[in-house]
């Protein structure tokens with residue numbers, strides 16, 4: 001009640017003013033209260049409007065300054081020239097720009113919660129259990145290195161997808177370095193295997209040199225569903241976060257969703273995607289992508305290709321044709337032909353690698369889906385048998401789950 005009396009007191013000047021305006025005395029207080037209520041409501045509304053109109057956070061800067069419309073500028077020239085190479089002239093679709101204001105950079109700034117080694121260990125947990133876990137149980141309780149132990153070791157390595165050739169070499173190395181003496185400590189077997197695996201992987205290891213050309217043209221090949229498109233998206237993200245200007249070419253015109261999937265990755269990474277209509281000639285995409293990469297002064301052109309069986313000669317011919325088109329547009333291109341292999345397919349990945357290597361000049365490998373398999377030992381088999389460097393490994397579906405391959409870290413993640 002006191003409060004009400006006080007309020008009436010505060011409103012006295014307003015009540016007086018209403019009196020001067022000729023409002024009857026009985027109505028002055030209710031008018032004054034009504035006016036007060038209106039003013040408070042207006043004030044609250046004003047505050048809400050001001051809060052809603054607060055300026056948005058500054059937008060993340062796009063890694064490249066050219067607009068996608070340039071891609072359409074080049075289209076006539078590109079189509080004209082492609083018509084010579086490709087009978088079925090493709091229709092250029094403008095590539096998709098990054099969504100306006102999308103905080104592209106924000107995603108790349110996430111703090112690394114666990115160390116690289118730790119993350120690699122998590123990704124390789126299944127292979128760790130299937131390979132090193134089995135080696136450890138084989139060695140536990142043994143008193144010496146003898147024929148039985150070596151035979152069982154051979155079996156473990158073969159069933160863990162290290163392949164005949166690599167298994168034989170590893171077992172021979174153990175035998176050579178430890179002998180079959182009474183004194184040899186079986187626990188040393190573990191040490192020898194670890195060192196041998198590191199040295200075999202390191203012997204063919206060579207990180208991808210992105211500075212060898214500009215634009216550095218990377219053609220990505222592999223069978224269906226191994227993770228080519230995903231790998232390209234992850235690489236685009238990785239390299240743009242390191243200040244490289246990347247252009248993507250959606251050369252998989254066969255699978256309906258492939259170009260769309262690549263466009264989404266392109267948007268996330270803030271890079272241009274050169275794409276044509278579904279079913280178009282992949283050679284035409286390669287041509288336009290090469291032209292666009294040069295025109296836009298890109299550091300890297302990543303070209304996706306449709307998944308194909310290594311056994312289909314006509315599809316392998318198509319890859320050769322794409323190579324020729326790239327080479328004609330950019331001398332030396334493709335500078336890297338990256339073969340993507342699905343680690344979960346084990347020995348089949350080794351067969352694919354062999355056949356792709358014979359058909360097109362594969363320079364490097366990407367092993368994906370290591371997180372989903374106990375067959376990660378296949379990496380040692382492929383690198384050792386084929387003498388090809390593993391450039392990257394996929395240890396999850398997340399955008400940051402593609403890691404540059406480091407032989408020592410890989411083997412340490414398995415053994416330690």
Ligand SMILES: Nc1nc2c(ncn2[C@@H]2O[C@H](COP(=O)(O)OP(=O)(O)OP(=O)(O)O)[C@@H](O)[C@H]2O)c(=O)[nH]1
Nearest residue numbers: 224225226227228229230307368369394395396397
């Ligand atoms: N767990 C896991 N999944 C992955 C990894 N890399 C790719 N994938 C998944 O594998 C599936 C196939 O990947 P895509 O990139 O579409 O494969 P693609 O080779 O382009 O397929 P095609 O166009 O059919 O040849 C997707 O669901 C990816 O998320 C990885 O390292 N780990």
